[in-house]
Amino acid sequence: MDTYGFAGKILHVDLTTGETRAEPLDVDVARKFVGGRGMNHKLAYDLIPPDVDPLAPENPIILGAGPFSGTVIPGCCELTVTTKFPINGAIATGSGAGKFSLMMKTSGYDHLIISGKAESAVYLKICDDVVELCDASDLWGKDGNDTVDLLRERHEPCSIIPIGQAGENLVKVSVSQIDKGGTLGSGGLPAIMGAKNLKAIVAVQGTHGIKVADRKAFTKTVQGLLDRMMPWKGRDMLLRVGFSGEVSSSQFATFPYDNWSKVDFNEFTMEERKQILGLHAKSNKTLACPGCPMADKDRIRITEGKNAGVTGYVTGMILQRHGAEDIDEAYARSVRYSDLLNRYGLCELNFDFTFSLMAHLYSKGVITIEDTGIELKDDFETRLKVAEMTAKREGFGDILAEGTLEAARKLGRGIEEDYAVHIKGRTPHLDPRTAGLGTMPLTQLTDPRGAYPAGGGGPGYVPGKKPSEFARHGERMGIPPDAIDRIVSEDSWNVGRFTRYSQDWYSLWDSLGMCLRAPVSRFFHINTISELYSALTNIETPPSELMKAAERAWNLHRMLNGRVGFSRKHDKAPKKWFQTLSGPDGEEYPLKDYYGKIELKERDIEKALDDYYDERGWDKETGLPTPEKLKELGLDDLSLADM
């Protein structure tokens, strides 16, 4: 039977017994959840025990490729991973770009489920029906990039998910890098792999093809996209500077420092930012994911000046001055730091902000050298040293390896209550005191995964967009017209209600296997996605049905975590958000609404959450889907009682 768009099989691998088993994908069930991420959630519901220890052999790693993965739809390169994450115990899904989803499908698999624990270090290799556990004793101890290089020598063409030292040492502030460039599973996927003695997962190019039901309609719609994407004026710049260049050039992306207490928008002047872009353009070779004309992965090699020879693979590098006196040095240090973390498999955000918390506590005398064993200055050399200690769980690094929340709990002294900045144990991205309360902060409060920004993309990512832009974007992502009228007015828009649809849009993209970065996603309308899905899979699927499936997948994600014990009380803003952020010249940045007009208090956040749950059809007390909502979504066989 043809399984248009889907590869057609699910592969189970038990590392304890070495047994492998392929089963047919039930395409009707997959379509109920779109595929990919949504189907991962269905598999997680069946396979992940709610009370399982994330590092136990019984916690499976569920990988998913969406129906668009491995085609020529621009941006169709996402792989999703669902598991119970050690950083906070949430059953959650991360996604990462690269070749893995394509390679997995060329072996005939939409999903790969890895459970158990190998007796000694192995890597898993898949090529068509040949599934092997290979000895990895010579790879154990190596960093992620070196592991990829060695495995490429053996198995090209292939795609690789490796772990570095952080994974081997069960570090929770860890993340994998698909093919050195696609972050996957922040919050400890590498630790789960390390606990399974699994050094890497290698998908070798197989011989299976992905079939398209209506090639003519499919290629016509793709061509329509390319006709708009290729001449886009932002493309040349993107190809020169990649994603890191984009981030580095944005003042808006400035992060607070000293544990979220200070911010300096002029850390780099506009002139210095231009210099950085120039350096980046000269040093960067941009790499593309499969099927993507908007390449934005960075492989950096500095070729001039005193830092010639510094190299690194970086993805969305956080640019910091790192105490450097000149821009060349600041850039080189940022590359070195980012590359080092990637090699260890440390998560740039969760590690760096846990470090920042500890350095802040040290400067205040809340912790001392008695705790840390080293002088904990907030400087470049200390960062490098502590990164190594964390990746290897040496000395004080053993505490940092736990992440902000657990480290705070271990240290006690009121640190969790008074200093730790986290949402469900994860470090937030961006600070609403500098950006205003848009969809990005609100999705981080309500995402079952914990702080994670992707569900809040769209106009709300950037401050100051007009309400009409939200209405236009809402129409593009399939919000029903009556809901747009209700949510967007002439001079404002409702952040809680809009966030619900923003998340469903993200749920759809991740489930299709699509990259939601703006240079790609800006060209897509829900009608375009509906045309592509229908032509690819041979079943007419209107926009409303796709959005319903995406909503179903998000609700199932919430229910999965309801049975773990998460509820509204965990959708909690960090206390720090309600304290004023200080600029270097005495400027003050209290938490304000999206347009920066009204100062917000905790009750205002609660009101935004009420709106969000109401728009979702969830119980405002528990923050979980009501029986009526589950029935509407065809999920009425789920209830917390039987979960």
Add this chain to the structure above:
Amino acid sequence: MENKKKGPPISVDESNCAGCLICQLRCSLRFEKEFNPSRAAIKIRRLVGAENEYEITFTEKCDNCGICARFCPYGALVQQKKAA
């Protein structure tokens, strides 16, 4: 046996290749009716020991139809002009 050529040769500039595999996906869709890099008439091989450098070759099956060049977004493949 080598296929009869439909068009002029494809020029290759490997230094421009970003590794997107669009050429292989397009080629296999056209000739094999599915996305399947292993059955494409263009081969992209990562050079061992080099960082993201590729060798690009064509199998005997290639008939210079030019679809790979038409869809290469990075200027690594260009079909030469037909002789006047």
